[in-house]
Amino acid sequence: MDNQHDAGPPDGSRLLAAPALDQLLGALHAAGYRIIGPVLRDDAITLGELDSAGDLPFGWGVTLEPGGYVLRKRDDQAAFGHSAGPQSWKQFLHPPRQRMWSASRRGSGFEVDAEDAEPAARLAFFGVRPCDLRAIQIQDQVLGGGAHPGSRYATRRSSVFIVAVNCTEPGETCFCTSMGTGPQAGPGYDLLLTELAGDGRHDFVVQAGSAAGEAMLAGVPLRPADAASLRRASDGVADAAARMGRSMPQAGIRELLASSLDAARWEDVAARCISCGNCTMACPTCFCANIDDVTDLSGDHAERWQSWASCFDLDFSQLHGGPVRSSASSRYRQWLTHKLGTWHDQFGSSGCVGCGRCIVWCPVGIDLTEEVAALRAEAAATAGQAGARAEGAAQ
Amino acid sequence: MTIAEFPVPYRIARRRYETHDTVTLTLEPAGQAIAEHRAGQFTMLSAFGVGEVPISISGRPGRTALAHTIRSAGAVTRALCSAAQGTLVGVRGPYGTDWGIPASASASASAGAPASASASASAPASASVPASASAPAGTGEDLLLVAGGIGLAPLRPALLAALDQRRGYRRVIMLIGARSPAELVFAAEFSDWRDRGAEVEIIVDHGGERWPGHVGVVTQLIGRARLDPARTTALVCGPEVMMRITARALLGAGMTADRIRISLERNMQCGTAECGHCQLGPLLVCRDGPVVSYQRAEPLLAAREL
Amino acid sequence: MTGVAPAELAGHAFLRGLTAQQAARLAEVATAIAVPAGHRFFHEGGQATRFWLIRTGQVALDLQVPGRPRLIVETLGPGDELGLSWLSESMQWQLGAAAQVPTTAFELDGPAVRGLCERDCELGWELARRMLTVASGRLQAARIRLVDLYSSPVHGPGSPR
Numbered sequence: 009m010d011n012q013h014d015a016g017p018p019d020g021s022r023l024l025a026a027p028a029l030d031q032l033l034g035a036l037h038a039a040g041y042r043i044i045g046p047v048l049r050d051d052a053i054t055l056g057e058l059d060s061a062g063d064l065p066f067g068w069g070v071t072l073e074p075g076g077y078v079l080r081k082r083d084d085q086a087a088f089g090h091s092a093g094p095q096s097w098k099q100f101l102h103p104p105r106q107r108m109w110s111a112s113r114r115g116s117g118f119e120v121d122a123e124d125a126e127p128a129a130r131l132a133f134f135g136v137r138p139c140d141l142r143a144i145q146i147q148d149q150v151l152g153g154g155a156h157p158g159s160r161y162a163t164r165r166s167s168v169f170i171v172a173v174n175c176t177e178p179g180e181t182c183f184c185t186s187m188g189t190g191p192q193a194g195p196g197y198d199l200l201l202t203e204l205a206g207d208g209r210h211d212f213v214v215q216a217g218s219a220a221g222e223a224m225l226a227g228v229p230l231r232p233a234d235a236a237s238l239r240r241a242s243d244g245v246a247d248a249a250a251r252m253g254r255s256m257p258q259a260g261i262r263e264l265l266a267s268s269l270d271a272a273r274w275e276d277v278a279a280r281c282i283s284c285g286n287c288t289m290a291c292p293t294c295f296c297a298n299i300d301d302v303t304d305l306s307g308d309h310a311e312r313w314q315s316w317a318s319c320f321d322l323d324f325s326q327l328h329g330g331p332v333r334s335s336a337s338s339r340y341r342q343w344l345t346h347k348l349g350t351w352h353d354q355f356g357s358s359g360c361v362g363c364g365r366c367i368v369w370c371p372v373g374i375d376l377t378e379e380v381a382a383l384r385a386e387a388a389a390t391a392g393q394a395g396a397r398a399e400g401a402a403q
Numbered sequence: 404m405t406i407a408e409f410p411v412p413y414r415i416a417r418r419r420y421e422t423h424d425t426v427t428l429t430l431e432p433a434g435q436a437i438a439e440h441r442a443g444q445f446t447m448l449s450a451f452g453v454g455e456v457p458i459s460i461s462g463r464p465g466r467t468a469l470a471h472t473i474r475s476a477g478a479v480t481r482a483l484c485s486a487a488q489g490t491l492v493g494v495r496g497p498y499g500t501d502w503g504i505p506a507s508a509s510a511s512a513s514a515g516a517p518a519s520a521s522a523s524a525s526a527p528a529s530a531s532v533p534a535s536a537s538a539p540a541g542t543g544e545d546l547l548l549v550a551g552g553i554g555l556a557p558l559r560p561a562l563l564a565a566l567d568q569r570r571g572y573r574r575v576i577m578l579i580g581a582r583s584p585a586e587l588v589f590a591a592e593f594s595d596w597r598d599r600g601a602e603v604e605i606i607v608d609h610g611g612e613r614w615p616g617h618v619g620v621v622t623q624l625i626g627r628a629r630l631d632p633a634r635t636t637a638l639v640c641g642p643e644v645m646m647r648i649t650a651r652a653l654l655g656a657g658m659t660a661d662r663i664r665i666s667l668e669r670n671m672q673c674g675t676a677e678c679g680h681c682q683l684g685p686l687l688v689c690r691d692g693p694v695v696s697y698q699r700a701e702p703l704l705a706a707r708e709l
Numbered sequence: 710m711t712g713v714a715p716a717e718l719a720g721h722a723f724l725r726g727l728t729a730q731q732a733a734r735l736a737e738v739a740t741a742i743a744v745p746a747g748h749r750f751f752h753e754g755g756q757a758t759r760f761w762l763i764r765t766g767q768v769a770l771d772l773q774v775p776g777r778p779r780l781i782v783e784t785l786g787p788g789d790e791l792g793l794s795w796l797s798e799s800m801q802w803q804l805g806a807a808a809q810v811p812t813t814a815f816e817l818d819g820p821a822v823r824g825l826c827e828r829d830c831e832l833g834w835e836l837a838r839r840m841l842t843v844a845s846g847r848l849q850a851a852r853i854r855l856v857d858l859y860s861s862p863v864h865g866p867g868s869p870r
Contacts, residue, residue, distance in 0.1 A: 116490060117451070118412075150676075156405040266684075297679070300454070301449065302452070312406075327668065335708060338707070581859060618769065
C-alpha cells in the first residue's frame with residue numbers, strides 16, 4: 009500500500025495533535041459508540057472501555073520475552089508503544105461466553121423467547137495494531153458474513169468502527185513482517201493513526217480508510233501533514249519492519265507441517281507444554297468453541313450457550329468415550345499444524361498474524377518460531393539421511 | 404447457516420426399535436421443513452434442554468419426513484431414543500457432503516457430472532456414480548455398499564436411491580456386517596431390497612443358534628462378491644477400524660482408492676464449521692465430510708491421534 | 710467323486726497363478742466332490758488328512774460345547790480354502806466343518822500334497838505362501854471380532870461388555 013510521499017501532503021493525510029485526541033473520542037461517543045482501547049490494568053496493558061483519552065496508557069511500554077511480560081516506563085509519552093497484551097479484540101467480536109438462544113416450553117415443544125431489548129452496543133476499536141487488524145479479518149473469514157450470514161459474529165462485526173494504529177515499536181516477540189501482516193496496517197480500517205512521539209512533539213498522522221472514517225473527522229481539529237512528518241511516520245514503520253524480534257519464514261510451511269506428523273520434535277515440545285491453553289486464549293484468531301444446552305430444574309426453559317474452547321482441552325476431541333488426541337504431543341501438534349498449516353486448507357490463509365502473544369503468555373515460554381525452525385531442521389536432516397541412504401544403496 | 408439459529412421443530416411421527424438400543428425416528432416438520440437432503444448427509448438433532456448430536460439421515464431423499472436411526476449411547480441419544488411419539492425435537496441441517504448417489508432418475512447425470520442440485524449449501528463429495536436412466540440395463544457401473552453395524556443407517560438412503568433407478572446400474576451389492584442377527588438394523592427390509600435387485604449378503608460376528616448365514620467379518624464377503632474393480636464404486640460406513648480394514652481389503656481386491664468413499668466421524672458440536680471440534684487434519688468433517696474419498700482420507704486415518 | 714482336469718483346478722481362486730505343470734501335479738491327487746447340506750467334512754480332533762477348495766455352497770466351522778448346540782465360529786464360501794491343520798505337526802483338526810447348503814469342492818489328499826511339496830520346493834513355496842495368506846487373513850478377522858467393534862459406543866471397542 010503506497011501511502012508514503014516525499015513532497016507535499018498526499019490525499020487524506022493530516023496531523024492530529026495528541027491533546028486533541030479527546031475530540032476524536034468525543035466524536036465517536038457522539039455517534040453512539042462505546043470505545044474500547046488499551047488501558048493500564050492489573051500490571052498489563054489490556055483492553056477496556058475508554059471514557060476519555062486520559063484512559064490511554066501514555067508513556068507505558070512493555071518488555072516481552074517467552075513467558076514474560078513486564079511493564080516499563082517509556083522515555084516518551086506514546087500511547088500506543090506496546091504490544092502483545094493478554095487479550096485481543098476477539099473477546100468483543102467472539103465473546104468468551106454468549107447465549108445463542110433461549111427457549112421456553114409451549115405445549116409439546118419449545119419456542120424461542122423474544123430477544124431481550126438489550127441495546128446492541130456499537131463498538132469502536134481504538135488502537136488496533138496491524139497484526140490485530142489482520143486477525144479480525146481472519147476471524148471474519150471463519151465466523152463472519154460470507155460463510156455465516158446471520159451469525160452473532162457477523163452482526164457484531166457489521167457495526168464496529170476501527171481506528172487502527174501503525175506499528176513503530178515492535179515487541180521482542182513480534183514477527184508480523186514474516187507473516188505479511190505488518191507493521192504497516194493493511195486495508196480494513198476506518199481511520200489509521202501513526203503516532204509521532206518524542207523529540208518535543210506528540211501528534212498523529214491521520215488517514216481515513218472509509219467514508220465513515222472521513223465523516224468521523226469532521227469537527228476534529230486537524231492540520232495538513234507536512235513532508236517531514238510523513239517521512240518520519242514512514243521511516244518509523246520501515247524501521248519497525250527491520251527490527252522485528254523474531255521471524256518465521258512462510259515458504260513451504262504448509263507442506264512442512266503436513267509432512268511432519270511423525271516428527272520427533274512433537275515429543276520434545278510435549279515434554280515442556282503443560283496443555284494449559286493460554287496460547288489459544290491469548291491468540292487473536294483462535295475461535296474454537298463449546299456448544300452446551302442447559303435447562304432449569306423445571307425443564308421448561310432451555311438455553312444454548314457458546315463458550316471458548318481450546319484444542320488443548322483433553323475432551324476437545326472426545327469421541328465414543330475418549331479423546332482422539334490423548335497425548336500432549338498430539339494436541340500441541342494439532343494447534344501448531346492448524347494455525348500455520350491446515351488453516352490454509354480450511355480458510356484460505358494462515359491463521360497466524362505474528363503478534364507473538366502465544367510466546368509471551370506461555371507459562372513455560374514455548375516459542376512457535378523456534379518450534380517451526382526445529383521442524384524444518386528435522387525435515388532437512390531426514391531428507392539428507394534418505395538421500396545418503398539412496399546413494400549408498402545405489403552403490 | 405450458523406450455530407446461532409434456533410433448531411427447526413419436527414414432531415416424532417413414528418418410532419421403531421431396530422435393536423434393543425437403536426431406534427429409528429420418523430420426523431415430520433411441525434411447521435417449515437428443512438432443505439431437501441442428499442444421501443449421506445446428516446442433521447444436528449436436539450432434545451431440548453439436553454443437547455444436540457449429529458445424526459445421519461437414514462431415509463431416502465425427496466420426502467418431507469426425515470428418518471434418523473439413533474443408537475442410545477449418551478444423554479442426548481438416550482433422550483431421543485426414549486422420546487414418545489408426538490414429542491417435538493429440534494433439527495438443523497442438512498449438513499455435510501453426500502455419497503454422490505443422485506436422488507432420482509431425472510436428476511441422474513451422465514458419467515462424471517456432479518450430483519443433483521439441491522437447496523443444501525454443501526457440495527457433493529465427488530462426482531455422482533454414473534447412473535444414466537437411459538442406458539440399457541446391465542451396462543452401467545457396479546455399486547458396492549459395505550456397512551458395519553449402525554453404519555448401515557447412513558448408507559440406506561444411497562441404497563434406496565440406487566434401487567429407485569436400478570436400471571442405471573449393473574450390479575448393486577449390499578454387504579452388511581453386524582455383531583449378531585439380533586443387532587441387525589432394517590432387517591425387515593432386506594428381502595424387499597433383494598426383490599428390487601440388490602445382492603444382499605449379511606455376516607455376523609456371532610451367529611447364535613438359528614443363524615444359517617455367514618459368520619465372520621464383513622471383509623470376508625468381499626472376495627466372494629467377485630467384484631469387477633475397474634467398474635465398481637464402493638461406499639463404506641461403520642466404525643473407523645471397520646472402514647480401514649474394508650478399504651484395505653477393497654484395495655487388495657484391485658480397487659483404486661479414489662473409487663472408495665467412506666463416512667468419517669469426529670466430535671461435532673455445531674455442524675456449521677464454526678466450533679472447530681470436528682477437524683481431521685485439513686478437513687472440517689462437518690463441511691468437507693462426512694463422506695470423503697479414501698484417497699483423501701487414508702493418510703489422515705493412518706496418522707496417530709490426528 | 711471324479712477326477713479333476715488341471716485347468717479346472719487352476720481356475721480356483723486359491724490356486725490362481727500356479728503354472729500348468731504345478732496344477733497338473735496337484736490334479737493327480739485331487740477329486741471333485743458334491744455334498745448335500747449337513748455333510749460333515751471333519752470332526753474336531755480327527756485326523757487331518759485332506760483339505761478342500763470350495764467351489765460352490767457354504768461350509769461352517771464349528772465347535773462342540775456340552776449342553777449347547779454346535780457353535781459356528783466362521784463360515785466359508787466359494788473360492789475359500791477349507792482345512793489348515795493338514796499342514797500342522799499334529800495333523801489334528803482344531804475345529805469341525807460341515808456343509809450348510811449343497812456344496813461342491815475339490816478334495817485334495819493331504820499327505821500326498823505334502824509329499825509333492827517336499828520333492829518340489831517351488832510348488833511347496835507356492836502352496837505355503839497361499840496357506841499363510843489364508844491363515845493370516847482369518848487370524849486378522851478373528852482379532853477384529855474379538856475387539857467387538859460394533860459394541861455400544863459407551864463402552865467402546867476393546868472394552869469388556
